Amino acid sequence: MPSAGSAKPAKRVPGPAVARLATYLKYLRALEREGVATVSSSTLAARAGVSAAQFRKDLSHLAGVGRPGVGYGVDDLRRTLEEVLGLGRPHQVLLVGAGSLGAALCTYPGFAERGFLIAAVFDSNRLKVGQRLAGQEVRHIEDLIRLNRSIRARFGVIAVPPEAAQDVAERLVAAGVRCILNFAPVRVSVDRTDVVVRHVDLTQEFEVLSYYLTASGAEG
Amino acid sequence: MPSAGSAKPAKRVPGPAVARLATYLKYLRALEREGVATVSSSTLAARAGVSAAQFRKDLSHLAGVGRPGVGYGVDDLRRTLEEVLGLGRPHQVLLVGAGSLGAALCTYPGFAERGFLIAAVFDSNRLKVGQRLAGQEVRHIEDLIRLNRSIRARFGVIAVPPEAAQDVAERLVAAGVRCILNFAPVRVSVDRTDVVVRHVDLTQEFEVLSYYLTASGAEG
DNA sequence: CAATGTGAAGACCTTCACAGCC
DNA sequence: GGCTGTGAAGGTCTTCACATTG
Numbered sequence: 001m002p003s004a005g006s007a008k009p010a011k012r013v014p015g016p017a018v019a020r021l022a023t024y025l026k027y028l029r030a031l032e033r034e035g036v037a038t039v040s041s042s043t044l045a046a047r048a049g050v051s052a053a054q055f056r057k058d059l060s061h062l063a064g065v066g067r068p069g070v071g072y073g074v075d076d077l078r079r080t081l082e083e084v085l086g087l088g089r090p091h092q093v094l095l096v097g098a099g100s101l102g103a104a105l106c107t108y109p110g111f112a113e114r115g116f117l118i119a120a121v122f123d124s125n126r127l128k129v130g131q132r133l134a135g136q137e138v139r140h141i142e143d144l145i146r147l148n149r150s151i152r153a154r155f156g157v158i159a160v161p162p163e164a165a166q167d168v169a170e171r172l173v174a175a176g177v178r179c180i181l182n183f184a185p186v187r188v189s190v191d192r193t194d195v196v197v198r199h200v201d202l203t204q205e206f207e208v209l210s211y212y213l214t215a216s217g218a219e220g
Numbered sequence: 221m222p223s224a225g226s227a228k229p230a231k232r233v234p235g236p237a238v239a240r241l242a243t244y245l246k247y248l249r250a251l252e253r254e255g256v257a258t259v260s261s262s263t264l265a266a267r268a269g270v271s272a273a274q275f276r277k278d279l280s281h282l283a284g285v286g287r288p289g290v291g292y293g294v295d296d297l298r299r300t301l302e303e304v305l306g307l308g309r310p311h312q313v314l315l316v317g318a319g320s321l322g323a324a325l326c327t328y329p330g331f332a333e334r335g336f337l338i339a340a341v342f343d344s345n346r347l348k349v350g351q352r353l354a355g356q357e358v359r360h361i362e363d364l365i366r367l368n369r370s371i372r373a374r375f376g377v378i379a380v381p382p383e384a385a386q387d388v389a390e391r392l393v394a395a396g397v398r399c400i401l402n403f404a405p406v407r408v409s410v411d412r413t414d415v416v417v418r419h420v421d422l423t424q425e426f427e428v429l430s431y432y433l434t435a436s437g438a439e440g
Numbered sequence: 441c442a443a444t445g446t447g448a449a450g451a452c453c454t455t456c457a458c459a460g461c462c
Numbered sequence: 463g464g465c466t467g468t469g470a471a472g473g474t475c476t477t478c479a480c481a482t483t484g
Contacts, residue, residue, distance in 0.1 A: 013431070014475065022427040026405060040443065049407050052443095053477055060445060068444040068483040085427050086434030093426075104324030105422070110405060114423045154433060155426065178436075179429035181422075185246060185330060187269050196432040198425055202325070202401075203334045205418050206313075206375065207242040207305050209399035211233070212416040213374060214306030216398075234453065260465065272465095273455055280467060288466040289462035 013084070017058045021081055023048045024055070028078040040071040090115045092151055094177060096168045097159030098123040098131070098138045101183055105159060107134040119151045120144075124164065141171065148175040155179045162186040169197070233304070237278045241301055243268045244275070248298040260291040312339040312371055314397060316388045317379035318348045318358045321403055325379060327354040339371045340364075344384065361391065368395040375399045382406040389417070 013021070027047045031039055045055035059066065065080050066072045082088050093111070095102055095118050105111070106118055121133050124141045131138050139147060156172040158165050158180060165184035172180055173190050180197045182188055185204070188197060233241070247267045251259055265275035279286065285300050286292045302308050313336050315322055325331070326338055341356045342364050343349060349360045359367060376392040378385050378400060385404035392400055393410050400417045402408055405424070410417060 012435075016475070018428055018431045019424070021431075022424045023421075025427070026421075026424070042443085047407070049409075051477075053479095054475095056443095056445065057476075064445070066444050069442050070484065071443065084431065084434075086430040087427060091426075091430065100324045100327040104320045107320040108422070110423050111426070114427070116423065116426050155429065179426070179433050181425055181429065187267070189269075194436050196429055196436075198429055200420065200422070200425060201243075201246075202328070202420070203330045203336065204239070204242045204246070205401055205420060206311075206331070206336050206399070207245070207307060207334070208238055209375065209401065209416055209418055210306040210311065211238045211241075211304065213399050214304075215232075216414050216416075236453070262465085271455075273457095274453095276465095276467065277454075284467070286466050287462065288460070289464055291465070 011061055013058075013061045017061060018085075020048065020050060020054070020058050022085060024058070025078060025081040025085065025087075028074055028081065031074050032078060036074055038071045039074055039077075041066070044072070087115055090117050091155050092117055092119040092153035093155040093157060094120055094122065094144065094148060094151070094153045094172065094175070095157045095159065096122045096141065096144070096172070097157075097183075098125075098128045098133055099159065099161075102157075102159040103133055105157060106136060116155065119153050120147055124160075141168070144171050145175040148177070153177060156181070158182040158184050158188070160184055231281055233278075233281045237281060238305075240268065240270060240274070240278050242305060244278070245298060245301040245305065245307075248294055248301065251294050252298060256294055258291045259294055259297075261286070264292070307335055310335045310337050311375050312337055312373035313375040313377060314340055314342065314364065314368060314371070314373045314392065314395070315377045315379065316342045316361065316364070316392070317377075317384075317403075318343040318345070318351070318353055319379065319381075322377075322379040323353055325377060326356060336375065339373050340367055344380075361388070364391050365395040368397070373397060376401070378402040378404050378408070380404055 024044060027044060041055045042052040045052045062080060062084055065077050093116050095106060098121055106121060111118065118136060121136045121138050122141045122144050123129060123138050128138050129140045154177060156177040158168050160168055162184045165182060165186050166188050169180060169188040169190055173192060173195055178195050182197055182199050185201045190197060244264060247264055261275045262272040265272045282300060282304055285297050315326060315338050318341055326341055331338065338356060341353050341358050342361045343358050344361045348358050351358050374397060376397040378388050380388055382404045385402060385406050386408050389400060389408035389410055393412060393415055398415050402417055402419050405421045407419065408417060
């Protein structure tokens with residue numbers, strides 16, 4: 001497979017490091033807005049809440065963009081991270097589920113600001129189909145595969161009740177989606193190895209917090 | 221500090237294991253609804269998407285609840301996990317930010333189902349104060365500390381724009397909140413060691429997915 | 441002198457394999 | 463025979479410390 005793109009080093013980046021690279025990118029963009037041209041590992045690492053050594057090690061997985069004695073060019077590093085993360089251009093997203101969570105995700109401005117555009121919204125409830133949600137007409141789930149033949153989105157969001165999640169995942173994969181963000185509190189499985197799924201269980205986040213509250217011995 | 225509670229072993233549980241314990245609990249509750257009385261490590265592990273060895277190692281951090289040759293009592297194990305995670309009783313939650321995300325979180329039934337009750341909603345916008353959101357009257361942020369003297373919530377959710385997040389965090393801590401779930405795309409820092417913060421950056425989840433899409437060489 | 445990039449060391453987590461129990 | 467619990471082995475990630483560079 002002829003790899004698209006430029007001189008990026010195809011070294012594998014460890015999972016935890018990928019998540020932190022996305023964090024660094026966020027703060028680099030903030031620095032750029034502030035007009036900062038150069039930043040040191042210790043400064044940016046402090047903002048991101050990691051050690052300077054961690055930061056430099058993470059960046060060592062990419063081509064060298066820092067200059068010893070000087071630091072990192074803010075614009076340079078931002079572009080490198082965008083390239084590594086595949087964020088050079090906007091991405092289309094299919095959103096499935098027009099309930100309260102789906103509606104919130106649809107109106108959340110943060111996605112579009114960072115290049116993820118909700119291209120279509122789907123639901124299985126005929127009462128919701130045809131309604132408008134943040135400028136989007138809600139479509140029926142049966143039309144997902146057909147409509148994505150022209151949209152060609154590679155990202156999908158599952159925001160449906162747990163019973164429906166697996167079916168939605170399969171439709172998304174069949175429609176050509178390769179990255180799935182699943183908000184349903186149940187695991188969905190896909191057989192294809194070129195499809196990646198991430199689970200976000202909001203209640204589970206609370207439950208983890210609760211452990212640390214309990215473990216610290218401080219009860220209310 | 222005299223530790224409250226019962227015969228739970230005070231061994232420290234590794235971070236990744238805590239998250240998985242919460243996952244196991246989710247599937248145990250589902251099994252219980254299905255009327256299953258006993259389950260083996262391999263069965264439950266398969267549902268949760270981990271190896272059987274991983275599952276047993278995670279449980280080895282707690283008191284032994286499995287019986288060799290038989291498996292785990294579903295009800296037993298659920299109760300043990302609830303106790304370890306501190307989920308034996310409901311928890312009150314303060315929600316700050318009545319924008320689209322805040323509204324969605326307020327109406328999301330999953331929180332209450334799993335014992336996290338939104339006790340009050342706050343916003344800084346006087347136009348929103350007094351409005352109702354899923355049965356809750358929106359309060360002004362200035363009243364947060366005072367109102368929590370009677371509510372005594374220990375959990376807080378930050379669903380405000382990034383500029384306001386740090387201020388909200390400080391108010392929550394001052395009000396006695398010990399666990400903070402932060403949806404603002406910026407790190408908030410708290411000085412107290414007995415307060416734990418978790419960050420959920422929804423866009424960042426997409427960015428991580430994008431890396432794996434790009435890394436697999438499959439471009440659309 | 442200031443700051444990066446990196447091998448080596450160390451900490452942490454996962455997987456293996458098997459003794460022991462039902 | 464089936465299954466748990468766990469020490470030991472293996473792998474991954476983080477931290478350290480320093481050679482190197484501008």
